[in-house]
Amino acid sequence: MTHNLLCTVCGEKCSLLDVVDFNKSCEEIRGKFLDLSGIPIxxxxxxxxxxxxSPEIITWDLEEFKEKIYNDQYVFVDPDYIETRPESNAASLITIFGDRAHSIKHLDYGGGSGVLANNLRKSNWNSISYDPFVDKKTIDQLGKFDLITAFEVFEHVPDVQELMSNLCTLLSTNGVVLFSTLLSDGQINPNQRIVWWYASPRNGHISLFSRKSLEILAHNHGFYFGSFSQGFHFFCTKIPSWADHIIKPV
Ligand SMILES: [Zn+2]
Known part of the structure; x- marks a missing residue:
């Protein structure tokens, strides 16, 4: 496996950094540990x-992900994903955009069972959810959207080029992608073992982005990339008037 490993973001040769047990989960930061699986990742x-x-897990198909990661046990390693996180993200979006939201079409990409979009619709947003693990529709059946949100999605994605191409297909001209994923800068370093809690295979965290890797993806797809924090970011081409209170020209 060590030969011919290529970076799926920039195409450069990569080397293996570390190996962890498959059951390493994000709950370990809260002191909860699963039994070791004995499966090296x-x-x-x-x-x-x-x-x-993870060179191995990014080759899995949807069925393998459903069987091994997004199964009945997933809720134990990500207890907030069903309601708490989408409800709080919906509330944040309502606060951020206020009345500006009523002129835009919104897609919550990777939105699971659709709680975030449902909550937004109750506040008169024109909002739908799409999740490749849940929905049978294909990307080109969905249409175009002014605002695409992707909360805690990027780190789960096996094919980052496909993700970017999907976002490009779905985003209207002068649209904005708002997404959350924790940057690995300062957390993952060459020649150092991985101790970062976020690098957790059991949570499906298989793609961990540095700032530079997101800059490269953005540049290769004609986007400008910026961050509001270590965990909250945007892609856009031109700043639309409904987002000019949060995204400033550089
Ligand atoms: Zn690279």
Whole structure:
């Protein structure tokens, strides 16, 4: 497996960085540990752009993900995903956009069972949810959207090029993608073992982005990339008037 590993963001040669047990989960930061599975999961690191990924898991198909990660036990390693997180994200979006939201079409990409979009519709948003693990529709059946949100999605994605191409297909001209994923800068380093809680295979965290790797993805797809924090970011081409209170020209 060690030969011919290529970075799926920038195409450079990568080397294996570390190996962790498959049952390493994000709940370990709260002191909850699953029994070891005995299944080793390797992470590779690109020395050029800092993207870190699991070379094995990114080759899985949807069925394998459903069987091994997004199964009945998933709720134990991500207890907030069903309601708490989408409800709080919906409330944040309502606060951020206020009345500006009523002129835009919104898609929550990777929205699970659709709680976030449902909550927004109750506040008169024109909002739908799409999740490749839940919905049978294809990307080109969905239409175009002014605002695409992707909360805690990027780190779960096996094919980052496909993700970017999907976002490009779905985003209207001058649309904005708002997304959350924790940057790995300062957390994952060459020649150092992985101790970062977020690098957790049991949660499906298989694609870990450095700032540089997101800059490269943005640049290659004609987007400007910026961050509001270590965990909340945007892609856009031109700043639309409904977002000019949060995104400033550089
Ligand atoms: Zn790279």
């Amino acid at each position: 390797y992470y590779a690191l690109c020395n050029k752009c800092g993207f870190c990924f």
